[in-house]
Amino acid sequence: MPPPPTASAPEDPAEAEEQVRDAWARFFSPETSVEDKSRVAENGGDYQLMIEALVKDPQTRVLRVRVDSVTFTSDLHARVGYTLFSDGRKVGPDDPGASVRQDDTWKISAKTVCSLTKYGKDVPQAPIC
Incomplete structure (x- = not known):
């Protein structure tokens, strides 16, 4: 179980935001392998088969992301405003996603990947x- 959040933001918010944005970019890049996508997802190894299905599905493999905002709610959690595109057309979402700091790395939350x-x-x- 991860330690409880102790601060309202990471020690270096600019660096943390860069890591969040990088994780999201890597997850949605068509060049990123399933293994690497799993590494940038919270507990990604636990549901690598689902990530593989997302990569292989004709509708989800063309999804691209634009991260619109990153707001830290603690030193371990961030709310991520993002827009998904399919073939250049906006497809969602209506609610923000999330990132979590796990093993000193910012990752896309499992809930968001789900x-x-x-x-x-x-x-x-x-x-x-």
């Missing part, structure tokens, strides 16, 4: 969802 399955044709959610 929310991506609704954009696929046949992407089953992992039990973690």
Whole structure:
């Protein structure tokens, strides 16, 4: 179990925001392997098969992201405003996503990755969802 948040923001918010944005960019890049996508997702190894299904699904593999805002709610959590695009057309979401700091690395939250399955044709959610 991770330690409870202790501050309202990371020690270096600018660096932390850069790491958050990088994790999101890597996760949504078509050049990033399933293994690397799993590394930038919270507990990604636990649901790597779902991430692989997201990569292979014809509807989710074309999703691209624009991170619009990063707001730290503690030194371990951030709210991420983002927009998803499919073939250049906005497809969602209506609610913000999240990033978490795990093993001293900022990652996309498991809940956010789980929310991506609704954009696929046949992407089953992992039990973690």
